[in-house]
Amino acid sequence: MFAQTPKPPYYAVIFTSLKAKEDQGYGAMSDRMVALVQQQEGFLGFESAREALGITVSYWRDEASILAWKAQMKHQEAQKLGKERWYTDYKIRIAKVERDYAK
Amino acid sequence: MFAQTPKPPYYAVIFTSLKAKEDQGYGAMSDRMVALVQQQEGFLGFESAREALGITVSYWRDEASILAWKAQMKHQEAQKLGKERWYTDYKIRIAKVERDYAK
Numbered sequence: 513m514f515a516q517t518p519k520p521p522y523y524a525v526i527f528t529s530l531k532a533k534e535d536q537g538y539g540a541m542s543d544r545m546v547a548l549v550q551q552q553e554g555f556l557g558f559e560s561a562r563e564a565l566g567i568t569v570s571y572w573r574d575e576a577s578i579l580a581w582k583a584q585m586k587h588q589e590a591q592k593l594g595k596e597r598w599y600t601d602y603k604i605r606i607a608k609v610e611r612d613y614a615k
Numbered sequence: 616m617f618a619q620t621p622k623p624p625y626y627a628v629i630f631t632s633l634k635a636k637e638d639q640g641y642g643a644m645s646d647r648m649v650a651l652v653q654q655q656e657g658f659l660g661f662e663s664a665r666e667a668l669g670i671t672v673s674y675w676r677d678e679a680s681i682l683a684w685k686a687q688m689k690h691q692e693a694q695k696l697g698k699e700r701w702y703t704d705y706k707i708r709i710a711k712v713e714r715d716y717a718k
Contacts, residue, residue, distance in 0.1 A: 513668045514631055514706050524629060524710050526672055528617055528662050559631050561664040565616045567672065569629055595718060603617050603717045607627050607710035614706045615698060 515557030515571050520609045522556060523572040528565060529602035538598045545590050552581050571609070578606060618660030618674050623712045625659060626675040631668060632705035641701045648693050655684050674712070681709060 531538075549555055549570070554577025558570040572578045581587060594602075634641075652658055652673070657680025661673040675681045684690060697705075 513633070514704065517708075520708075524627070524708065526627060526629070526712075528672075530616070559668055559670055561666045561668050561670045563664045563666075565662055565664050567662055567664045567670045569631075569670065569672075599718060601617065601718050603715060605620075605623075605627065605712045605715040607712040609629075609708045609710040612706065612708040615702060615704050 515559050517556050517571045520611055522609050523575060523578060524607045524609050525570045525578055526605040526607060527568045530600045531566060532598055532600050541590050545587060548586060553577055618662050620659050620674045623714055625712050626678060626681060627710045627712050628673045628681055629708040629710060630671045630705065633703045634669060635701055635703050644693050648690065651689060656680055
C-alpha cells in the first residue's frame with residue numbers, strides 16, 4: 513500500500529480533490545487509469561485515500577515522465593471527464609522529493 | 616478543506632501511515648497537534664484523508680520551518696507515541712513544490 517519509491521530525488525504529484533455526488537462511470541475509468549499508469553515510463557507508484565477530501569499522491573522518476581502521462585491520450589479523456597463531471601474542485605501540486613524516511 | 620497555499624515554491628511533507636488497531640489517546644493528541652501546528656512559524660496548511668492508508672500532507676514556507684516543527688517539544692512527545700503506539704508503519708517524504716494548478 514505504501515509506494516515503493518527509490519532513494520530521492522524523485523517527483524511527487526499531489527492531487528487533492530472533492531468529488532461530485534454524481535459518480536457516473538468514475539469507478540470504471542479510475543480502474544482503467546490505475547492499470548494504464550503502471551505501464552507509463554517513469555511511474556514509481558501511488559498512494560491514495562478519500563474521506564471528505566480525496567488525496568492521491570503519485571510518484572515519478574522525473575518531470576518529463578509527469579508531462580508524458582499528462583499528455584497520454586486516454587488519460588487526457590479521463591482528465592476532461594474529471595474536470596466536467598467527477599470533481600467539483602481539485603488542486604494539483606508538482607513537487608520534488610528531496611529526502612524521505614520511514615518508521 | 617483545501618490548504619490555501621501561496622504561489623510556489625514552498626514545501627510539502629507527505630506523511631503516509633498505517634494505524635494500529637489500538638487507538639489509545641490518539642484522537643486527543645491529534646486534536647492538540649492540529650491546534651499547535653497552526654501556531655508554528657512557516658506553517659501554511661494541511662490536507663488529510665484516511666481509508667486503509669492515511670495520508671496527511673502539510674505545507675510549509677521552507678525547510679527551516681519543517682525542522683523547527685519536528686523539534687518542537689510537545690510534537691516530539693507525539694512523534695514518540697506515534698512511533699511506539701499508534702502507527703504500525705509510516706513513511707515521510709519532504710518535497711519542494713515547484714508548481715501547482717487548480718480546476
